[in-house]
Each structure stands twice: as structure tokens, then as C-alpha cells.
Amino acid sequence: MKLTEDRLNDVLKESLDNIYVILADESILIEENLEKIYAKAKQEGFTEKNTHIIDSQNDWTFLSSNSDNLDLFGSKKILEVKLLGQGPGVKGANSLKDYSKSPDPNTLLVLIGEGLERKSISSAWVKALEKVGTLISIAPLSSSSLKVWIKNKEKELNIEIKQEALQLLIEKTEGNLMATLQEIRKLSLVYPSEKIDLDKMKKSITGSSKYTIFDFSNAFVSRNTSKAIQVLESLKVEGTPETLIIWALTRELNNLFKVSKSGSTKGIWGPRNYLDSLAKTSKEVDRYKILKAYKRIAFIDSCIKGFNKQNPWLGIRELTLTF
Secondary structure, three states: OEOOHHHHHHHHHHOOOOEEEEEEOOHHHHHHHHHHHHHHHHHOOOOEEEEEEEOOOOOOHHHHHHHHOOOOOOOOEEEEEEEEOOOOHHHHHHHHHHHHHOOOOOEEEEEEEEOOOHHHHHOHHHHHHHHHOEEEEOOOOOHHHHHHHHHHHHHHHOOEEOHHHHHHHHHHHOOOHHHHHHHHHHHHHHOOOOEEOHHHHHHHHHOOOOOOHHHHHHHHHOOOHHHHHHHHHHHHHOOOOHHHHHHHHHHHHHHHHHHHHHOOOOOOOOOHHHHHHHHHHHHHOOHHHHHHHHHHHHHHHHHHOOOOOOOHHHHHHHHHHHO
């Protein structure tokens, strides 16, 4: 079944599917849908989450072993599979098609494809999973759909941004979703349950925090550990949600992985100094370390969602210190 993200809430009220495929270019848009699916999964008794980060070295045996060894006690678990900017390959595609023929009823398979080519939607493995599960393919936000996305965030945070203020917000954040969300969250804390006019927006933007999420991202990707920790502590004090930090880290790891693989920063948006840092770090850090960081982020994310017990901030700090 193909589903648009705006219908996901209503469908989840009725039932939880066994298979979800989420394709999008923005990690924030993916995460919003994952939060809804995993919240429903916890209600349905799924208490364990295993994450597999896919690269060219994966053998995909985890799929067949998962379906071959059904838990006699009916334990329910989430199997999260993340594709890193590329499809599953021939071996992975065949494994996914085979799994779709006989999915484990006690397993929730969630396959995440961030930054895949749009033609992936018509791939045989996607169609096979869609036939027995749910496909959510999220198109990049246009200028009009960005405004709708912001309006939805306003409702969630119980504020109302007036038209002129909304236009200023979009101009200042340049349509970047992480920056936009950080600003909206800050507005909801400074002006709870209020209408945000142009004056309030100007005050909020000009009185912005000492550090932004991008200061953390830039320090992390350039491996300036002391600066990254300093910014991280500041963001924590200001009430920045852990999920926003995780999205930022995931974005940087995605970019590092792409540059490490291609040897070029072509196609990656950012100022020259940021691109130079990406290129430099991609030569200093091998792909194994990047994949290890991905797995660490997956664990921190499971802590945020309540599937594991650890303070997420401690995990983020540890990853920042050791990367």
C-alpha cells in the first residue's frame, strides 16, 4: 500500500503494518514518520529494536535468519534497515523480495532509504515490499509545501505564526528544515501559546542563541572536538531536543560517507569552508568508523524512543568525543 505521510496518523489509529518502507531526501521528514510508527509499535508490544546499516559489505543474512528463527514466546521486535544513499544491490534486493513472500509476524520491518534516486520507487524490491506492507515516499518540500510543513509544526507546538513573520522565518533559514525547526521550537518556548507577529519574529531571530545546530555540525565534521562539546553543552542548556542533534549528526555522517565514497563534495550544499572540512575529514576517517558512528546513533535514537535505557545526551557526548 502506498501512503502519503499526512494520512499516516489516521491509518495507524486503525492498525500497524508488518513492513514499512520510507523514502525521502531529508532525515527530518523520515524521522517524523518513524516517531509515529514506533510510538504505535510500543503500544502494540514491540520492546526491542535492532538496526542494520547497509553498505556494499552486508550479506543480508540477518533477514533470512530472522524469519527462519521464529521466537517461540512470541517476542515482538523492530528490525530497522538503513540504506546509505544507494539501493540494496542485487543480493539485498533478492533478500528483500524473498522476505516479502513470508514475513515474520512478530517482526516489524522498517526500511529507510535516505537520498536514494527517485527511480528506486519503481524497483522490484520496493514493489514487493509495498505489496505486503506500506510505502511512504516523501517528495522534497517545495516553497508551498514548506509553508504547510511549518503550519503543522505550529499546531504541534501550539503557536501561530503570522504571514509576514512566516516569510521572514523562511528567508532567514533559507528553507533548511533543521534551522527552521530549531527556530520554531525556540519561539514556542519564548512565546508559548501566542500569535507570532513580525516584531516577535525579528526579536527572536536577532536575539538568536549564541550557538546554532549548524555550529555543532561544523565543529563535528571538522573534528574540532573541544568546540563541538562546548556548543553541545550550550544547546543542551537551551533545551534543544536530542532528536535535532541526532538529525544533524546523521546528516554529517551521510555527507562524509558520500564524499568518502565518491572522493568529491559535488552535489553537497554548503559554504566553501564546510565543504573543505568534509573533504579533509573524509580522508582522515575510514568508512568503518563512519559506519560505527551510524550504529552508535541508531542506539542513541532507540534510547530517545524508549527501546533502550541510557541518557541520550551521554551517548551524544561520547560519540562527539570519540569520533
